[in-house]
Structure formats: C-alpha cells, structure tokens
Amino acid sequence: MALSGLDIYKLLPKTNCKECGFPTCLAFAMKLAQKGAELSACPYVTEESKAALDAASRPPIRLVTIGSDGKKFSVGNEVVMFRHEKTFYNPPGLMIRIKDNDDADAAKATVQRATNYVVERVGQTLTLSGFAVENASGDATKFAQCVEMVRANSDMPLALMSTDPAAMDAALAKAGGGSPLIYAANRDNVDKMAELALKYKAPLAACEPSGLDGLAELVEQITKKGVQDIVLDPCARGFAQSLATLTQLRRLALKKLFRPFGYPIITFPGDGAASPEEEAMLAGLQISKYAGIIVLNSFDPTVIYPLLTLRQNIYTDPQKPIQMQPGIYKIGEPSEKSPLYISTNFSLTYFSVAGEIEGSGIPSWLLIADSEGLSVLTAWAAGKFDAEKIAKTVKTSGIAEKVGHRKLIIPGHVAVLSGELEEELPDWTVMVGTKEAVDIPGYIKRVWVS
Amino acid sequence: MPPVEIPVEKWPGKVREVTIGGNGRKSVTVGGESALPFLSFEGQIPNRPRIAIEVVDMVPEDWADNLVQAWGDAMKSPAAWAKKAAEYGADLICLSLDSAHPDGPNTGPKEAVESVTSVLEAVDLPLIVLGPGVADKDNEVLTAVADAASGQRIVLGFCEEKNYRTIVAAALAGGHLVIAKTPIEINLAKQLNILVSDMGLPPDRILMDPTTGALGYGLEYVYSVMERLRLAALQGDSMTQIPIINIAGKEAWRQKEAKAAQGVPDFWGDAARRGILWEEITASELLLAGSDILVMRHPEAVQKVKATIDSLMGS
Numbered sequence: 001m002a003l004s005g006l007d008i009y010k011l012l013p014k015t016n017c018k019e020c021g022f023p024t025c026l027a028f029a030m031k032l033a034q035k036g037a038e039l040s041a042c043p044y045v046t047e048e049s050k051a052a053l054d055a056a057s058r059p060p061i062r063l064v065t066i067g068s069d070g071k072k073f074s075v076g077n078e079v080v081m082f083r084h085e086k087t088f089y090n091p092p093g094l095m096i097r098i099k100d101n102d103d104a105d106a107a108k109a110t111v112q113r114a115t116n117y118v119v120e121r122v123g124q125t126l127t128l129s130g131f132a133v134e135n136a137s138g139d140a141t142k143f144a145q146c147v148e149m150v151r152a153n154s155d156m157p158l159a160l161m162s163t164d165p166a167a168m169d170a171a172l173a174k175a176g177g178g179s180p181l182i183y184a185a186n187r188d189n190v191d192k193m194a195e196l197a198l199k200y201k202a203p204l205a206a207c208e209p210s211g212l213d214g215l216a217e218l219v220e221q222i223t224k225k226g227v228q229d230i231v232l233d234p235c236a237r238g239f240a241q242s243l244a245t246l247t248q249l250r251r252l253a254l255k256k257l258f259r260p261f262g263y264p265i266i267t268f269p270g271d272g273a274a275s276p277e278e279e280a281m282l283a284g285l286q287i288s289k290y291a292g293i294i295v296l297n298s299f300d301p302t303v304i305y306p307l308l309t310l311r312q313n314i315y316t317d318p319q320k321p322i323q324m325q326p327g328i329y330k331i332g333e334p335s336e337k338s339p340l341y342i343s344t345n346f347s348l349t350y351f352s353v354a355g356e357i358e359g360s361g362i363p364s365w366l367l368i369a370d371s372e373g374l375s376v377l378t379a380w381a382a383g384k385f386d387a388e389k390i391a392k393t394v395k396t397s398g399i400a401e402k403v404g405h406r407k408l409i410i411p412g413h414v415a416v417l418s419g420e421l422e423e424e425l426p427d428w429t430v431m432v433g434t435k436e437a438v439d440i441p442g443y444i445k446r447v448w449v450s
Numbered sequence: 451m452p453p454v455e456i457p458v459e460k461w462p463g464k465v466r467e468v469t470i471g472g473n474g475r476k477s478v479t480v481g482g483e484s485a486l487p488f489l490s491f492e493g494q495i496p497n498r499p500r501i502a503i504e505v506v507d508m509v510p511e512d513w514a515d516n517l518v519q520a521w522g523d524a525m526k527s528p529a530a531w532a533k534k535a536a537e538y539g540a541d542l543i544c545l546s547l548d549s550a551h552p553d554g555p556n557t558g559p560k561e562a563v564e565s566v567t568s569v570l571e572a573v574d575l576p577l578i579v580l581g582p583g584v585a586d587k588d589n590e591v592l593t594a595v596a597d598a599a600s601g602q603r604i605v606l607g608f609c610e611e612k613n614y615r616t617i618v619a620a621a622l623a624g625g626h627l628v629i630a631k632t633p634i635e636i637n638l639a640k641q642l643n644i645l646v647s648d649m650g651l652p653p654d655r656i657l658m659d660p661t662t663g664a665l666g667y668g669l670e671y672v673y674s675v676m677e678r679l680r681l682a683a684l685q686g687d688s689m690t691q692i693p694i695i696n697i698a699g700k701e702a703w704r705q706k707e708a709k710a711a712q713g714v715p716d717f718w719g720d721a722a723r724r725g726i727l728w729e730e731i732t733a734s735e736l737l738l739a740g741s742d743i744l745v746m747r748h749p750e751a752v753q754k755v756k757a758t759i760d761s762l763m764g765s
Contacts, residue, residue, distance in 0.1 A: 082681075084674040119717050121666065212454040220451060239761040243488055243738075251457045258454070277754045280727060281734040288673075288738055302719030306665055306707075306731050313670040348667065352706075359713065375668070381633045438706055 003056045005030035011049035012042065019043055060253050062263050064203050064229045064292070066093065066130065068178035070155030073129045075292035076264040081250060087317040092286070093129030093293045094307060095159055097270075099136040100146035107146070108153055114299045115154040119308050122322060122347050126308040128156070132183070132295045135162035135171070143167050148174040159183050159205075159266075159295070165192035172200050181205060181293070183266070184233055185222055187214075194225035203229035205266055212248065216260040223260075230263040231293060237272050239282055246290040264292025276303055283307055288314050322347035323373035328397055329354065332363030336404035339364040339448050341433065342390055343411055344371035344379050352437040360441035362448065365403060369393040376411045387417045391424035409433040409444075458492040461485070463686035465742075466654050467497065468693050470542065470627060471576025472603055478541050478576045480742040481693035486680060487740045488762045498763045499737055501752055502542035502578055502745045503535035504699055507557075507565040508549040514709040514725050520749050528565045529572035536573045538749040539756055544578040544697075545569055550591050551582035559594030566595045570602060578605040578629075578695075578745070589616040596620035605629060605695075608659060611642055618649045629695055631659040634671045636678050640689045653688075657695045657743065664701040665732045672696070676739035696736045699747030702729040726751050734758050 009029035020041040022028040031037040039045060039053060063077040073093045080086045096114050098107050111131065119126040131150050135143040143162060150158065151174060159181035162168045168182060179200075184207035185193035197204040204227050208215040215234055222230055236245040246265055252258040269282035280303045283294050287310055296304070316322065324345040331354055343353050345368045357364050369389055371379035379385035394400070394408065406428045410417065412435035421430050434443045464484035471477035478500050485493025509525050510518075518525070524534035532543045545566060549557040566579055579595050581588030592606050593616060600623075607629035609617050614630070621628045630646050632638040639658055647653050660675050662668075682690040702708055707718060708725030718724060729751040733744050737759065746752050 082674070082677050083670070084678055117717060120715075212456070213451075216454050217451060239758060240488065240490075240764045243762065244491055247489060248456050252454065255457050256455075274757075275754070277727060277730055278757070281730055281754070281758050284731050284734055285738060288735060300719070301717055302723045302727060305718055305724075306727050309666040310669070310731060310735065313666065314673070316670055318670075318674060378633060436704065438709070 003033060003053070005033040007056075008032050008053065011045070011052055013044040013046075015044065017044065055257070055259065058262070060257055060262055061250075062229065063090070064231060064264050065179060066157045066159065066181050066203060066293070068130075068151075068155055068157050068180070069176060070178075071130070072157055072178065078250070078290075079254065081247075081254065083314060084318055087319065088315050090292075091311050091315040092291050093157070094283075094304070094311070095130045095132045095157075095293060095295045096128060096299045097132045097134055097161075097268075097295050097297050098146065098150060099134045100139070100142045101137040104149070108149060110299045111150050111153045115156055117299075117301065117304070119305055121309060121312060122351050124312065124322075126312060128304065128308075129293075130154075130157035130159070132159040132161055133171070135160075135164065135167055138164075140164065140167035140170050144170040144174050147171045151176040157181075159293070163189055165189050165196060168193065168196055172196060172202065179203060179229075181231060181266075183207070183231075185218065187218060190218060190221050191225065194222050194227050197222075197227045197229075198225070203231055205231040205233050207233040207235060209235035212245075212252075212261075216258075219260040219263070232261065232263050232265045233267075234265070236267065239285060242267065242269075242282065242286055243289055246286065250290045265290060266293040266295065267291045268295050268297075270295075270297030273297075276300055279303070280307060284310050287311050321373045324350045324368055326368050326370040326393070326397075328399055328402065329366040329368060330363070331357045331366055334363040334365050334402075336402065338362070338403070339409060339444060340367060340399065340403050340405075340407065341365070341409045342367045342369060342393065344369055344374060344376050344385055346371065346373050346375040346379070349375050349437075353440065356437040356440040357444075360444045362444055364444075365399065367393060367397055367399050376413045380414050380417075385414065387420035387424050390417070390421055394425055394428070407431055411435070456491075459486070459489075459684075461493065461684035461686075463684050463688075463691060464494070465680070465683050465693055466691050468627065468654050468657060468742075470578070470603060470605055473601055475570075475602065476574045476576060477603075483680075483740075484684070486684070487738055490764065495763070497742075498759055499741055500541035500743050501539070501756060501759075502544040502695075502743055503538065503540035503749075503752060504544045504546055504697075504745050504747050505531040505535060505569065506546045506548050507561070508555060510548070512709075514703055515711065516722055516725060517703060517748055527568070529568040532569045532573045532575070536575055538752055540575060540752070542576045542578060542743065543569055543573060544580065544745045546580045547582055547591055547595075549582075550587050552584055552587060554582075559591050562591040563594050563598040566599055566604075570599065576604070577602070578607060578743075580607040583608070585613040588613065592617050593620045596624035596626055599626070600624040603627065605657060607631070609642070609646060611638065611645070614642070614646060615649065618646055618651050621655065622649070622651055627655040627657060629657045629659050630692075631661060634661050634663070634668070634675050636675055636682070636690075639675075639679065640687070643689045643692055647689075653692060656692050658692045659695050659697065662696045662698055662701045662732075662736065664698075664705050665728055665735070666707065667701070667705055669732060669735060673735055673739045676736070676741070680740040693742035694740055695743040695745065696733075696741045697745045698733045698736055698741075699729055699745055699751070702732040703747055730754050737762065
C-alpha cells in the first residue's frame with residue numbers, strides 16, 4: 001500500500017531547505033511517492049519518520065524464500081483477500097513430512113519418489129516443493145542423520161522440524177546450505193532459535209498455540225533479534241479454526257498493516273485428520289484460504305495430483321487465463337488426407353482435445369480459433385465462437401493449403417452452427433464432432449475412413 | 451503489547467432463506483447467511499449447506515465403474531435409489547429425468563410423473579427435479595411433474611435465459627421453486643433472477659446455479675463468481691441474495707480423472723480413489739465459495755463432505 005505524496009510530506013521537516021535538490025519538501029514528497037527520488041537525499045528527516053516511511057513501503061506480507069543450493073520456492077507478497085480483486089501471486093509450497101523415526105528404507109524411497117514426482121497439466125509442469133524433516137525421535141543424532149539422508153537423495157528445499165536448538169544446529173549443518181526453514185521458535189527456545197536463523201541465514205517459523213496475542217508477541221521477540229524472514233504457525237487445527245485464523249491473519253496483515261503478521265503462514269492439515277481425504281480437503285481449504293506452506297503427512301499421488309491441480313487453478317491470474325496462440329496445430333504427423341478439427345484457444349480446451357486426438361492414434365490437424373481464451377460453451381454464449389469466427393479462422397489460417405479434403409469437424413456443443421457455417425464456407429462440409437473431448441477417439445474411428 | 455484487534459466485517463445485507471419441502475414431508479431451509487462462508491465470528495450462519503444426492507430415472511450408461519459399484523442394484527428404480535440415498539444421509543434427493551432426452555429413450559411426461567411420484571412416496575425428503583436439458587422437453591415434462599407434485603414445494607431445474615417462462619409458470623401454479631442457471635457470469639445471474647421474479651415468483655422460491663466447473667476443469671471460474679455473488683449479497687444487492695446450488699457430482703464424475711482407469715499417467719495415482727477425491731475436493735471448494743446445496747453422487751464423498759460441513763459449522 002503506497003503512501004501518497006501528502007502522507008509523505010507530513011513526515012518531512014517542511015523547511016524547504018532545497019538540499020535534496022527539489023525546490024520544496026512537497027515537491028520532494030511527490031517525487032518520493034512516484035519512487036523517483038531517494039529518501040536519503042534529505043539530510044534532516046528524523047529517525048521516526050524514516051521508520052514510518054520504511055514500514056509503509058514494505059509489502060504487507062513479506063516474500064520468504066525457502067531454498068537449497070539447487071531449488072527454491074518463494075511465498076508471501078500477497079495483496080488481496082479474494083483472487084478476483086487482482087490475483088494470488090505466489091502458490092503455496094507443498095512439502096512432504098519425513099519423520100526421523102520412520103523406517104529408514106521406506107523414508108528413502110519416499111524421498112526419491114517425491115523428488116521425481118512431476119505432473120503435467122495444461123502445458124505446465126507441477127511438482128512438490130520439498131520435505132519437512134521432523135525430529136520425532138527426540139534424538140539429535142538421529143535427526144541429523146535423517147536430514148543427511150534426505151539431502152543425499154534430493155536437491156529440494158527443506159523445512160527442519162525440532163524445538164531443540166542443539167538438535168536443530170546439528171541438523172542445519174547437514175542440510176547442505178541454501179536457506180532451509182527452521183521450524184520452529186516458541187516462547188521457550190526463541191532466543192537460541194533466532195541466533196540459529198541469523199547464523200545460517202535461514203527463515204524462522206514462529207509457533208504459538210495460545211492465540212493471536214501470543215503469536216504477535218513471539219514474532220516481536222524474533223524481529224527484535226534481527227530476524228527478518230519469518231513464517232507464522234498459529235497452530236490452527238481443523239476446518240473451522242483454519243479458516244477463521246488464516247482469514248484473520250491475512251486481514252490483519254493487509255487491512256491493518258499489522259507488522260507482526262506480515263509473513264506467510266505454515267499449516268499441517270494432516271494433524272488430527274481422520275482420513276487422507278479429510279487431510280486433502282483441509283489442504284485444499286488452506287490452498288484457497290491464505291496458507292503459504294502446507295505440510296502433508298505422506299506422499300500419496302492420489303491426493304497430491306488433485307491438490308497440485310487445485311493450486312494451479314486458484315493461483316491462475318483471473319485476468320490472464322492460460323491461452324493458446326490461435327493457428328494450425330499438428331497432432332502427430334498429419335497429411336493432406338488427415339482429419340481436421342476446430343476448437344477454441346482456452347488452454348484447457350486445447351490440451352483436452354489435443355490429448356484425445358493423440359489418444360485416437362489418428363494424426364490430425366487441429367485449428368485453434370481466437371476465442372479470447374474462453375472455452376467452447378462460454379465462447380459460444382459470449383458470441384466469440386460463432387459461424388463467422390469459425391469461417392474467418394478457416395479462411396485466414398491457410399489450412400486449405402494443408403488439407404486436400406474440405407471436411408471440418410466442429411465441437412458437438414456448437415452443433416447448431418453447422419447450417420450457418422456451411423453457408424459461410426460453401427466449399428466445406430461440416431461434421432459435428434463430440435461434446436466431450438473424451439469421446440473423440442470413439443467418434444473419429446467410426447466416422448473417418450482414410 | 452496491546453491485544454490484537456481482529457478486524458470484523460459487518461455487512462448490511464444477507465442471503466434470503468429458502469425452504470424446500472414441508473407440508474407434511476421433511477423440509478430443508480438453506481441460506482440466511484449474514485457473513486462470508488463459515489465466518490461465524492462475524493455474522494449469522496443460521497443454516498448449514500445441504501447435500502442432495504443425484505438419482506437418475508434410468509440406469510446410467512456411462513458412469514465410472516466405482517460409482518456404479520457404489521449404488522449397485524439400487525439404480526434399477528428411482529424409488530430404490532432414493533431410499534438408498536436416504537440411508538447414505540442425503541438431505542434432499544435430486545432426480546435427473548435423463549430418460550426424457552430426445553437422443554436417449556425419449557420418455558415423456560407420463561413416465562416423468564411416475565418417477566417423481568414414486569420417489570415422493572419412497573422417501574420423506576425434499577425433492578429437486580431436473581429435466582433432460584432440452585428446452586421443449588424440459589417444458590413438457592416439468593409442467594407435468596409440477597402439476598402432479600402440486601403443493602409439495604419441490605425445486606424445478608433449470609430455468610435459463612433462453613427458456614424460463616413455462617417452467618416459472620409451472621412453479622407458480624404448483625407452489626414450487628425454480629433453479630435459475632447462468633453461464634458463470636455475475637451480471638447474467640442477476641438479470642435472470644430479475645426476469646424470473648418479474649413473472650411474480652417470490653425471490654424466496656429461487657435458487658441460483660452459476661454453472662459448476664469441476665476441479666481442473668473450470669473450478670476457479672465458478673469459485674470466483676460465487677465469491678463475488680456472496681459479497682454482492684452481503685453488500686445489499688437484493689437480486690444476488692439468493693442461495694446457490696451446485697451440480698458438483700455430475701461435473702466431477704464426467705472428467706477423465708474420475709472415469710478413466712487405463713491409459714492415464716502414473717502420476718494420477720489410484721483409480722479406485724481418484725474420482726471420489728475429485729468429487730470431494732470440487733465439493734469442498736464450492737462450500738468455501740458459498741454453496742448452499744451440493745448435488746453429489748458418490749456415497750463416500752457425500753459422507754466425507756458432510757463431515758467437512760459439520761467441521762466448518764463447528765458442530
């Protein structure tokens with residue numbers, strides 16, 4: 001939330017001494033508001049004013065990076081309560097919990113599988129974010145060994161979970177550099193944990209179960225020690241508490257610029273969950289409502305795939321739904337005798353249709369019209385995928401030079417256009433294809449005799 | 451430091467309460483919220499969201515294997531199916547008159563009335579009836595159904611901008627409610643609610659369907675439209691103060707992730723659980739966005755989502 005020129009002016013000496021290079025303090029303030037000047041140009045601004053100006057120009061929720069020497073992810077820096085107000089910017093990290101008292105072979109296998117787990121959806125590559133290694137045994141040696149094992153089998157970012165500063169120190173030494181998340185400081189260990197955060201230049205989680213007052217105080221203690229990268233754990237458990245607490249934290253950060261809560265939030269949806277499905281739904285709630293890092297209790301692709309999909313959905317910029325470039329797409333190696341389909345440039349439409357055409361085993365041409373990123377039904381309802389648009393796309397794309405036949409397969413949902421379309425394209429025969437992409441293989445095998 | 455002051459929103463408006471059923475059978479009331487979904491610390495949430503289980507008036511031909519297995523023989527008649535749905539904890543029954551589709555068996559008003567009557571007799575739950583989704587057929591069967599169920603305060607679906615007059619008239623005559631369905635657009639939703647209420651149907655006999663997209667297949671579009679609708683309602687916009695119904699099960703289960711067991715990437719996980727999770731996550735996200743009635747299919751998903759609602763309502 002930027003300060004206006006007038007707000008900044010109120011914090012300046014108002015002497016119009018001109019030493020900053022501007023004729024008046026007001027002129028300087030206006031320039032500062034546009035970020036066209038540096039505050040340091042004024043030799044007389046007070047320490048209080050400097051602090052106030054600094055606080056107001058910082059993002060309301062700090063961007064915190066969890067990293068390794070190899071990979072990293074950043075969370076925070078959000079500016080809205082609802083994605084439709086602008087967008088959500090930094091998708092939450094999804095980390096897998098590894099306990100140091102789990103069976104060692106099983107843990108190693110999990111680390112390898114989770115590290116290599118990749119989902120492709122709508123032209124994007126989605127992965128997990130890293131591992132949260134927990135000192136469940138209470139034994140510092142076991143903890144350090146477990147961290148070493150994870151690091152030996154993965155280059156992904158880590159969160160280290162222990163409340164014992166000595167164990168944490170030993171484990172941090174095995175984490176392989178970068179900036180793993182130190183989980184966590186509490187009222188008893190805060191000084192020592194803060195020292196570790198400074199020593200290793202690592203972000204520090206603040207864990208306080210008693211409520212928001214206690215959490216705010218804990219964060220203040222941490223910031224007084226000089227730690228800047230903080231992650232909040234309000235210890236919210238269950239659906240109702242997660243929703244209420246995370247909403248309140250986001251509101252305090254954005255609307256009250258309450259500095260102690262200007263940090264990303266970490267959650268543990270599996271704690272207390274009665275089933276993997278309950279953990280999954282709660283993780284989903286936390287993805288949509290304000291979590292920055294979500295730690296899942298097990299590596300379960302059946303749960304992770306929908307959660308990665310949900311994260312992709314919620315964190316898509318509403319102003320920029322993923323669109324394809326309109327034009328001619330080859331699926332396989334089509335010839336001039338191959339089928340020709342037409343559809344819209346909403347990416348989900350493209351990938352669904354292209355995927356099914358590929359699955360049919362029949363190389364084909366896919367002509368993509370500019371429907372401004374809308375799906376078939378939505379574009380048609382909005383008048384952005386009608387007979388005129390389809391005809392224009394066919395005529396201007398040059399597809400007539402690629403195919404020898406004149407048969408065009410249109411999406412089943414716009415069957416009503418076929419008559420009108422044949423009038424716009426008198427050389428062409430319109431074939432009405434399927435409503436659902438999944439029915440394409442069955443359809444094309446029935447109707448296309450090559 | 452001084453105690454943290456939690457910023458609390460106080461809204462001038464609230465969603466209307468809508469009651470389905472009654473008159474001797476069970477009734478369900480939804481809506482009435484004066485806060486954002488489940489934020490009971492700053493407003494009233496007098497009615498929890500409800501689950502309607504979808505019952506089809508024919509054995510579906512293209513349902514996923516694990517969905518078919520879950521219902522088994524109960525799918526042989528709408529009455530048996532509705533009874534099983536009641537056992538699985540349905541708050542309402544949603545009867546889809548798929549057999550009336552002209553491309554399918556193309557049954558008519560007589561069969562529709564038989565199906566509806568059999569369900570009303572089999573279970574004591576409030577009822578939603580959906581036509582086959584083809585304008586003239588919808589008008590034909592829903593008019594007959596509305597007449598046969600006169601006084602039972604059922605819900606008729608769908609009224610759309612291009613076809614609503616006949617169904618609204620039938621609702622007026624029979625004392626029923628309607629679902630006003632629009633394509634994921636807030637202004638079109640308001641407009642249709644105005645058109646429907648201009649015909650004389652009281653606003654507390656309307657439900658909105660903003661057209662659901664499943665997880666991965668448009669969820670974020672309907673999610674954001676619903677958040678905007680709730681905000682508008684709370685800010686006092688009368689034509690958005692109408693409870694929302696989402697056909698979540700059908701949308702989730704028609705996706706490849708829910709249906710396909712072979713020929714799919716390994717990273718998709720286990721086919722037996724995947725469709726159920728797809729429905730559960732679609733449904734729970736819609737709850738967060740303000741859904742008042744979820745129409746669902748899989749009994750396990752119904753149970754888990756009901757537990758989620760209990761949890762969100764703090765009970």
